[in-house]
Amino acid sequence: MTKPIQIKNLTIGAGIPKICVPLTGTSREKICQEAEEAKKAAADLVEWRADFFEELMNPEACQNVLEALAEILGETPLLFTIRTSEEGGNITISLEDYAACNINTAKGKKADLVDVEIMSNSEEKKKLVAELQKEGVKVIASSHDFHKTDSQEILLNRFREMEKSGADILKMAVMPHGFEDVAAIMEATNAMRQECEKPLVSMAMGSIGSITRISGENFGSGITFGTVGAASAPGQFPIGELRSLLDALHEKNEEDELKQ
Numbered sequence: 610m611t612k613p614i615q616i617k618n619l620t621i622g623a624g625i626p627k628i629c630v631p632l633t634g635t636s637r638e639k640i641c642q643e644a645e646e647a648k649k650a651a652a653d654l655v656e657w658r659a660d661f662f663e664e665l666m667n668p669e670a671c672q673n674v675l676e677a678l679a680e681i682l683g684e685t686p687l688l689f690t691i692r693t694s695e696e697g698g699n700i701t702i703s704l705e706d707y708a709a710c711n712i713n714t715a716k717g718k719k720a721d722l723v724d725v726e727i728m729s730n731s732e733e734k735k736k737l738v739a740e741l742q743k744e745g746v747k748v749i750a751s752s753h754d755f756h757k758t759d760s761q762e763i764l765l766n767r768f769r770e771m772e773k774s775g776a777d778i779l780k781m782a783v784m785p786h787g788f789e790d791v792a793a794i795m796e797a798t799n800a801m802r803q804e805c806e807k808p809l810v811s812m813a814m815g816s817i818g819s820i821t822r823i824s825g826e827n828f829g830s831g832i833t834f835g836t837v838g839a840a841s842a843p844g845q846f847p848i849g850e851l852r853s854l855l856d857a858l859h860e861k862n863e864e865d866e867l868k869q
């Protein structure tokens with residue numbers, strides 16, 4: 610059974626999946642403008658995809674953006690993510706630089722959550738998770754397969770591996786090539802929530818995977834990524850549509866609960 614996590618006023622892992630809006634601007638100005646729009650659109654949380662930032666390797670410039678974002682977002686939680694090219698992102702970066710950027714962010718105390726790609730260099734990443742948590746941020750362990758979807762059993766075992774990292778939330782994204790792949794990630798998530806207390810996040814990307822972005826309440830995914838401007842992965846819905854779809858499904862689920 611999932612034990613929900615509280616970040617500021619947001620509960621992750623219970624009820625309607627929370628909508629996370631990614632910011633993909635390359636400059637401070639563009640990133641802040643996107644954050645203003647995400648806030649106006651009532652995002653539940655915001656992800657700064659720092660791998661798009663042209664000054665990622667400059668710690669002062671990063672801190673500067675984080676301070677501006679915290680100011681704009683107020684009580685809306687901020688997730689810091691460096692998505693590497695190996696997992697579908699925009700930057701090729703050494704493990705040392707990856708760790709240093711994430712630790713600087715946590716030390717700056719402006720981000721609430723940090724994403725750690727957990728499946729590569731797992732032992733070093735495990736240490737990084739613990740260091741980040743010591744600085745007071747929650748960690749999302751993530752894994753992305755932009756090419757395919759492994760079997761349900763392999764996906765479930767991957768979730769189990771990810772749990773050993775000690776991260777607070779486990780997130781997995783896969784690329785489906787047919788509905789059986791979409792069903793595999795949904796069922797692996799559903800099975801994992803029976804044996805793990807951590808909130809889970811999962812999605813199948815692309816158009817056939819879009820169903821996973823609206824039905825997390827039914828199979829156990831606690832966050833869904835929706836757009837205000839540019840998408841950060843294929844298959845994401847604009848935030849307005851996403852909110853209506855999540856609400857409609859939630860109402861149906863409540864009807865069923867009333868009948869029982």
Ligand SMILES: O=C1C[C@@](O)(C(=O)O)C[C@@H](O)[C@@H]1O
Pocket residue numbers: 631656658690692724751753780782812814834841842843845
């Ligand atoms: O991990 C994820 C999920 C994601 O890849 C998606 O498919 O919505 C989008 C990314 O921005 C985020 O970091």
